[in-house]
Amino acid sequence: MLSLSCFMITGCVNTNDTETINQVSLLQGLTLGDYYGSTTIGELKTLGNIGLGTFDGLNWELIMLDGVVYRANADLEIEIPSDNELIPFSNVTFFDNDEEYQLKDIKDIASLKKQLDSKVNELWDNRFYFAAITGKFNSVLIRSEKKQSEPYKPLAEVLSVDQTEKTLKDVEGTVVALFTPAYMSDLNAAWWHFHFITSDRKNWGHVLDLDLNDASIVWDYTDNFKLYLPDWKFFKSLDLTVNQDEDIKKVEQGQDA
Numbered sequence: 382m383l384s385l386s387c388f389m390i391t392g393c394v395n396t397n398d399t400e401t402i403n404q405v406s407l408l409q410g411l412t413l414g415d416y417y418g419s420t421t422i423g424e425l426k427t428l429g430n431i432g433l434g435t436f437d438g439l440n441w442e443l444i445m446l447d448g449v450v451y452r453a454n455a456d457l458e459i460e461i462p463s464d465n466e467l468i469p470f471s472n473v474t475f476f477d478n479d480e481e482y483q484l485k486d487i488k489d490i491a492s493l494k495k496q497l498d499s500k501v502n503e504l505w506d507n508r509f510y511f512a513a514i515t516g517k518f519n520s521v522l523i524r525s526e527k528k529q530s531e532p533y534k535p536l537a538e539v540l541s542v543d544q545t546e547k548t549l550k551d552v553e554g555t556v557v558a559l560f561t562p563a564y565m566s567d568l569n570a571a572w573w574h575f576h577f578i579t580s581d582r583k584n585w586g587h588v589l590d591l592d593l594n595d596a597s598i599v600w601d602y603t604d605n606f607k608l609y610l611p612d613w614k615f616f617k618s619l620d621l622t623v624n625q626d627e628d629i630k631k632v633e634q635g636q637d638a
Contacts, residue, residue: 399477401605414533418467418609419611434471439527443577453525480600487593509603510560516596521585554579
């Protein structure tokens, strides 16, 4: 089912390419309620070993780390889905260590974004970045959303009624962070998207806030991009010209953002 339609800067053949972000469908389609999976987890693993996304029917959120795909359940605890399950949206790459250093005493997600943005501005803000932030956290506020039934509601509406949140205290784990350049804002959420998974692989979710004690950050600079689009009537019928900036802000940062 993979690559039903593929737009690319480079070719569609992938051979553990560490310099390409592979994106399944559009976040803007997901926010409009396109929760129909087009790619299997098994196929997704051929495109990367680290990434973010969700499952068919918006069946909780997805994180991939070290080539393993995890799902957060109703208690924001971890399940490992089968390779046959479908994915409606995801961003993945084969992670490559381009730079590593330490982070300390970051009290909230705004402070983390400020530090990361400073690094991006120093490097180049017109490319993509994945980052893995691994260490000790005083707290992490995570969320995921419940599986939906047809007819599907827009994502911002789903999160207003079907979102589960949990605050983890004194935990070790990894934040998987994706930076998408501003010019990609019609295809994805511009700037930062964060998911967190504990080192014991017991809990994880989309990050709404955090308090970081001490962690290492590893950066993967990524200059290429491939987009795999669903080839079916529902996706083709969506009006993707509608401005969704406010809904995407709610989706990424919470209802009060």
